[in-house]
Amino acid sequence: MRMRDKGVYAIAAVSLAFASSTAFAKTISVAAGDDAQARLQEALIGAAPGDVVELGSGRFKLTDGLSLDVPKVTVRGQGSGQTILDFTGQLGAGEGFLVTSDDVVLRDFAVENTKGDGIKSKGADRIVYYQLRVEWTGGPKETNGAYGIYPVESQDVLVDSVLVRGASDAGIYVGQSRNIVVRNSVALENVAGIEIENSYDADVHDNLATRNTGGILVFDLPNLLQMGGKNVRIFENVVVDNSTPNFAPKGNIVANVPTGTGVMVMANRNVHVFDNMLGQNGTTNVMVVGYRYPQTDPKYDPIARGVAIWGNQHDKAGWDPKFPGSQQIAQALGGSLPPIFWDGAGGDDAKPVVADPVPAISLGLADLKASPESAQPVMLQNSANLPQELPRIRLPESMEEAVR
């Protein structure tokens, strides 16, 4: 084939691709008002790939969960203060909004007072959450739903410029996923502000986590399909004044997060915490622990490994620690816990690398069965021997384009 022909074919191919993806793309407008549940749900079912479902201003009073199962659909409101999906009268479904298709963009609306989770996406690759607000408007309450923004089992996740308030588990929760960015967001008055769980390859940066019980959590749990959480960078966040007494229903893993925790890493590998502003966290600014509950999953590693902490600014921390035995440890250390501590799980092989110029200790609880009361605190030596930096997470260009 000659060059010229190639060019013609290329142009033809491009325009064909363009035609097939957008020629019939349409905007489906849905206004607030009577029968919003059926009208909005029918729009979400009737949408075709490429379509925009445009939500009008006002309060949509909903009685059931909404769901979207069509790929390449954008659901767009008029702003998180203008377009409100109100689930105060919800009668059914485990979440407010459920997305189960790929390449979906959710932007510029609010979800209020769902009975269960706020917005969940499952198996929804390349999902974008942008300029959303998910809120339980009565503030922190045990009766609030668990997760605010809840992508799970997905490849490529972007959470950008959202605000979540009042979740009785995690405000922004990413579970069993890979290639994740959570940025420019505010997590306020949740039990966990932002939580990355059983996930691989995540960047959490430029967020504000404040007045939660714990600010930013990186966890790995047993008995799940995806385990071995790893490669998470927590950087350039402001994680301050996480002081809301833990209001999670007991039994949930976050119900054991001590009030006043800044960043908490549990049973993950290669977690780098750097260049954050951390302070006013009564238990500690950074906590690194193993999974200390009985479990027998042969495929699960309960030890946190490869954690590195550097370049962070630390303000006051540790003056009022809230886990069993912590008051005694604080007394032994002169009244407060240091801004960084490790439980010692896994022994020297698992020791975090700490380069921040603040005191850091190990509780010396190498054995996962040992209780905090038996802690033998020792200082952790500062080290300049930082591990190689993890690569920056890159998302498919279509996702970045959606928020540009």
Place this chain on the structure above:
Amino acid sequence: MRLLIAAVAGLALAVSVKGKPADINDSAIVSPEFPASLAAYGFFAGGADKPSPALLPYALRTPLFTDYAEKQRFLYLPPGEKFGVGADGRLQFPLGSALIKSFGYHDASGKLNIIETRLLLHRAEGWVALPYVWNADGSDAVLKVGGARKPVEFSKPDGTKMVISYSVPNKNQCKQCHSTKDSVMPVGPVWQNLSFANAKARLAFEARGAGPSKLAALEAKWDDPNSGALEARALAYLRVNCGHCHKPTGSASNSGLFYDDHERNPAALGIGKRPVAAGRGSGNFDFVIEPGHPERSILIFRIKSTDPGIAMPELGRATAHDEGVALLEAWIKSLPTS
């Protein structure tokens, strides 16, 4: 793809001309449209109580609980076609098949009022799930892809009068329960769990299938102590009521809690397992199942609740299933506390 669908439709049409009850519209089953009215298919002759003779009625030994609704199930197979049975007992249906399930309640006079009929249609592009809601006069049903709510009054088996907001699922919710690896699949028809109103219905059904060469034993029937041990009945109940989502390829895969066909690992069944994303569904308890202690088991707390942030299953549960709860409580109580 369109050509293929047209070909399949043409084939079905050609077969239909040859010899089948003329009332079923095979092309409505296989064409990629969503007919607005149930009448388009010809499954019912002017009322839910008038099924076409081409439909094969069947029931399930252990059914899915849906707010104490009465259910009527039918299989439609294209003329000359047969179903197969997989190694696990799941029935396999040819293209052009339909599974038809009506839901309703008996009124005070004993008359059964059907509210809705749900269809699973086996098309070239896969199974499609569609909900139809019957008109007030009961003559036809209309497609409600967005779902619907209907006030319903009924009496529970113990005589308690109930008034609930009955939920007709939307098209996506149909898929939520009928999902395997993100595709819509039938859930109910499993060889070991089939039952029939009478011998005639059984014969008519079995005549249309290539049954398993090695007949699987009948599965325990959840409410019949003569059909199996307590544990077998509890696991049958869990498989049917929970296993369609709680399986590694289902909607609840991320919970790590599995009640599908062959999962018998204690942690996957929830025994001594801590919750992952339960939220206030935990009820302040530590374990999904705490052996010997149904009153401290999250599973029992959730199946008893009708609060949407707590209730399990998530759909069709404006009412708790007292008898199912009692079965699972007895089973958990019987588990050894080690």
